[in-house]
Amino acid sequence: MQMNTMTTGGLDNGDAAPQTFGSIRLEVGEAKAEMKQSILFERVSARLKAQVGPDVYASWFARLKLHSVSKSVVRLSVPTTFLKSWINNRYLDLITGLFQAEDPEILKIEVLVRTATRHGTKALDEAVAPEPAAPTQMRRPTSAQPAGQAVQQAVSAVAAARPASFGSPLFGSPLDSRFTFDTFVEGSSNRVALAAAKTIAEAGQGAVRFNPLFIHSTVGLGKTHLLQAVANAAVQNPRALRVVYLTAEYFMWRFATAIRDNDALTLKDSLRNIDLLIIDDMQFLQGKMIQHEFCHLLNMLLDSAKQVVVAADRAPWELESLDPRVRSRLQGGVAIEFDAPDYEMRLEILKRRLAVARLEDPSLDIPAELLQHVARNVTASGRELEGAFNQLVFRRSFEPNLSIERVDELLAHLVGSGEPRRVRIEDIQRIVARHYNVSRQELVSNRRTRVIVKPRQIAMYLSKTLTPRSFPEIGRRFGGRDHTTVLHAVRKIEELISGDTKLSHEVELLKRLINE
Ligand SMILES: Nc1ncnc2c1ncn2[C@@H]1O[C@H](COP(=O)(O)OP(=O)(O)OP(=O)(O)O)[C@@H](O)[C@H]1O
Structure with a gap:
């Protein structure tokens, strides 16, 4: 383990091998610290495996190593950049929570890429995900279904998830067998997207509905879960759909590797004959050549x-x-946005998580009031709920009588901790657009009619005054405008507010709505 390097590094002052009594004591101390760190890592790894299941663990964490532990920072290492960003994007909160549960002094987890000791090809090959475990066929819940029944169904679904007996994506990023329609909780914030997703998963070859279907939201609201549910269901479609699920990062990596190996044609051929392409985390697609290839693929499929x-x-x-x-091709279909889950949805997500966790540990019991309390207070996203749930489960294993006050203490970092909420430009645009009865798309468009220009300038002004974003960045978020346009808008609205009480009240109202 690289840890050894780390511990001797502290003594590396050019001295000969330690001979004095003081150095020996230091070595014993170090050995003890090293052992403690190894135990910590072993314990977290075991919990992580229990949380994510052996398949996902084997795919992503089998090569995770402990690099070093300082007082508050744990550094882990993986062999490839791809794994690093995958773990950072998907699992960092979970891993951080698990370390913190072992040692509350740990504040931060960093994932590093180990220096390759093998040759390029081998190291890159290691990043190829193993064959995904596809789910078995599952029944579909309906919105009219009683909650208990839906939970039971979700439990059966997870219990039944096994490596594919039939149907799996042609290739691509691995699917998590827990991410199915059955385990996805429906609510007002995602109902339309869920309906569209189910229609697509059930459709036959060539029966294209909303193309492309573009789902967007801030982090942790269930996009990946829904996309993987589409893939998991589509591969079971009796019409034998050819399905590919890829994260944008995986797409980039596959293309980069294929181009390097002069094998791009084979890759393109294999993508040509598919029925359903699912791409997650599109915001990460970068690089001129890769985007060019992606554009070709998109055009060809559409x-x-x-x-x-x-x-x-x-x-x-x-x-x-x-x-x-x-961008323009993606805009040609249907875009649907998820909002944050409401209380009912949050509670249902927690109940389903509990039911699934009970499969592993039937003695696990979390009182309904605790679940309701968490659902009321952890409001931001499904991912935060998951973090909160993991904390609860972990704590209850050695504090069986958790009080609500203790839960608040444990979850202080997830519950509104008194810090002001971070305002996002998207929220400003949405609220301003709604207030002036225009669409968010119009706000960032090139249209210059009065009904659009004023709300746009107000939204730019609010973006500058309520967020730390720079003029150029705000310009980019408003349809790629120049920073001088934003500067002009901010000055203009400042000037107008000082002489127009009605507008000044309007802007104050908007600020209140945005900060709510
Ligand atoms: N409606 C839902 N029903 C059940 N679980 C949900 C729902 N929404 C979110 N979750 C859970 O919350 C966690 C985060 O969801 P997911 O990773 O799908 O979010 P995301 O929107 O893709 O986030 P990111 O933008 O960071 O990729 C997952 O464990 C997911 O199962």
């Missing part, structure tokens, strides 16, 4: 009536780093 589903953390017209041709 033009031949093949279904494409995409998810990103922002709307297609806000993906500034994308090639305008890709």
Whole structure:
């Protein structure tokens, strides 16, 4: 383990081998610290495996190593950049929670890439995900179904998840067998997207509906879960759909490797004949050549009536780093935004998590009041709920009588901790657009009619005054405008507010709505 290097590093002052009594004592102390760190890592690894299941663990964490532990920072290492960003994007909160549960002094987890000791090809090959475990066929819940029944169904679904007996994606990023329609909780914030996703998963070849379907939301609201549910269901479709699920990062990596190995044609061929392409985390698609390839693929699939589903953390017209041709094709379909889950949904997500956790540990019991309390207070996203739930489960194993006050203490970092909420430009745009009865898309468009220009300038002014974003960045988020346009808007609104009480009240009201 690289840890050894780390511990001797502290003594590396050019001295000969330690001979004095003081150095020996230091060595014993170090050995003890090293052992403690190894135990910590072993314990967290075991919990992580229990949380994510052996398949996901084997895919992503089998090569995770402890690099070093300082008082508050744990550094882990993986062999490839791909794994690093995958773990950072998907699992960092979970891993941080698990370390903190072992040692509350730990504040931060960093994932590093180990220096390659093997040759390039081998190291890159290691990043190829193993064959995904596809789920078995599952029944579908209906919105009219009683909650208990839905939980039971979700439990059966997870219990039944096994490596594929039939149907799996042609290739691509691994699917998590827990991410199915059955385990996805429906609510007002995601109902439309869920209906569209189910329609696509059930459709036959060539029966294209909303193309491309573009789902966007801020982090942790269930985009990946829904996309993987589409993939998991589509591979079971009796019409034998050819399905590919990829994260944008995986797509980039596959193309980069294929181009390096002069094998791009084979890769393109294998993508040509698919029925359903699902791309997650579109905001990460970068690089001129890769975007060019992606644009080709997208055009080819859309033009031949093949279904494409995409998810990103922002709307297609806000993906500034994308090639305008890709952006424009993505805008040609249907974009649906998820909002944050409401209380009922949050509670249902927690109940389902509990039911699933009970499969592993039937003695696990979390009182309903605790679940309700968490659902009321952890409001931001499904991912935070998951973090809160993991903390609860972990704590209850050695504090069986957790009080609500203790839960608040444990979850202080997830519950509104008194810090002001971070305002996002998307929220400002949404609230201003709604207030002035225009669409968010119009706000970032090129249209220059009065009804759009004023709300746009107000939204820019609010973006500058309520967020730490720079003029150029705000310009980019408003349809790629120049920073001088934003500067002009901010000055203009400042000037107008000082002489127009009605407008000044309007802006105050908008600020209150945004900060709510
Ligand atoms: N409606 C839901 N029903 C059940 N679980 C949900 C729901 N929404 C979110 N979750 C859970 O919350 C966690 C985070 O969800 P997911 O990773 O799908 O979010 P995301 O929107 O893709 O986030 P990111 O933008 O960071 O990729 C997952 O464990 C997911 O199962």
